[in-house]
Amino acid sequence: MNDFKTRSEARRISVENPHSVNAFAGGYWPPYSRAEMMKIPAVLRRIVALGSSARTMPDYVLSPRVMLWRLQELAKVISERTRRHASRTTWSLTLSNGKTVRFPLDDPSAVAFKDMAAEFEPYYEKALADFLIETLKPGDIFVDGGANVGYVSGVAATTGAVVFAIEIQRELISQIEAMATLNEFDLIRPLHLGLSSGAGLTSMWRTGINFGAGLEGETSRARHDEPCSIADDFVPVMPLDDLFAAPGMTPAVVKIDVEGHEISVLQGARQLIEKRRTIFVVEYHAHMLQLYGHGPNDLMTMFANGGWEIHQLTDDGLVPLATLDDLKPDPRDPNPKIIFTPKP
Incomplete structure (x- = not known):
């Protein structure tokens, strides 16, 4: 033994x-x-x-x-x-820590993201990127919930953190894998699944702007009992508590960008929230919460035990929040980032 x-x-x-x-x-x-x-x-x-x-x-x-x-x-x-x-066409950016990240550019979704990111100086979502660079350290676990093409995952990987890039769109997994390979980010783990309050197999639209809105029957158009439908795909869903229950697997930071599905994801992280060892970065989609039967107050309720510091992440730093009414509008970021940090 x-x-x-x-x-x-x-x-x-x-x-x-x-x-x-x-x-x-x-x-x-x-x-x-x-x-x-x-x-x-x-x-x-x-x-x-x-x-x-x-x-x-x-x-x-x-x-x-x-x-x-x-x-x-x-x-x-x-x-x-x-x-x-190795032969992929790429674009790159250099972050505040001096690290350069290369991204593949051979897929329409990657090109669309690059064109959108090019409108921002010095780089896209600088406040979030700099926050992760300042917060994460080598060996930390970072969860990128709603990884898309892997932009935030790539930023986090420059810190030496272990990155779990979770994405429900199957086609984007290959983009994340390519980015990880191009940069020798061997500690990026792409996972094709959805985060939710429970575990199971669920359907999602193969077409549509908001792919997440098709999950879990939380909209009237989502169907789970049509395995013969060519219009739908099937995706495993799991709670964060199940994914990161093992000792030594507690994330240092969890980023949630799931287009209105935030509350269900947080409901699946109750044990992590109770531990108060994880920083949660939530992209707040106020206009989409109703798709899932939730409202703004539901978000704050998840962290209502008094053990949390709550801030809005802005280009000027962290701004304390007492309620969501204190959120400051940002024309460059219509979906504000809310940071929930465990109190010492």
Whole structure:
């Protein structure tokens, strides 16, 4: 039986007991970055020098031979993804942290986003981008709910955070994957699913401006019992509480941009809200809440236990909010960003 469960624990044990082959191997596997991948051959040589065998290795590490095979397979996956996306036409921007992010430009949705983003100086949604750059640190978990082409995911990835890019439009997943590959953002995890208050399989329109409005029967035109319909697609939906229930998986920041579906997403995050360890960035679509049977007060009610600081994110910084009536209109951003931060 292994005497550790995580890499950090394995490394602690390795310091306490330098002769523990299990702990030494477990402290380096799996690799967290490409730089760590490059160290694995030296780790394997050290394991062999310590006289390891398959019987003494942790179950998930196994033997030097298996570790080497896994490393080779991982390198092959990265190489294949690079070849797949390397020839893409791209556009790029440089952020306030000096990092440049490249975005693919070979899909109509990507071109439309680029044309829209080009109207903003120095870059699109600067306040949100700068907030994430200042807030996230390496190893943090960032959830991009409603990732679209992956713009915000790419910004967050420059901080070294682990990014879960959640998007219900299947066609956009490939755009997020291409962006991640082009920038060597190996810690971006694109997920094709919807966030909601419950788990299941739901239908959504294959056409339409607001794809989210087709989810969960919350509009009269959404249907869930027509598997033969070619007008609808089917998407798994899950609550944030289910996705991030495991120890060590609590997000540092969750961004929610789901075009009126905000309340249902937050209802599926009650446990995360109760923990008060996660910052929620909610893009507020006041005019679309009614599509889902909700109103403005429902948003504030989710954070009404007094344990939260509430601000509007603006180009001038964070502006405290007592009620949603305090929101300041912004002609450049008709959907204000509301930040819910746990009180110390």
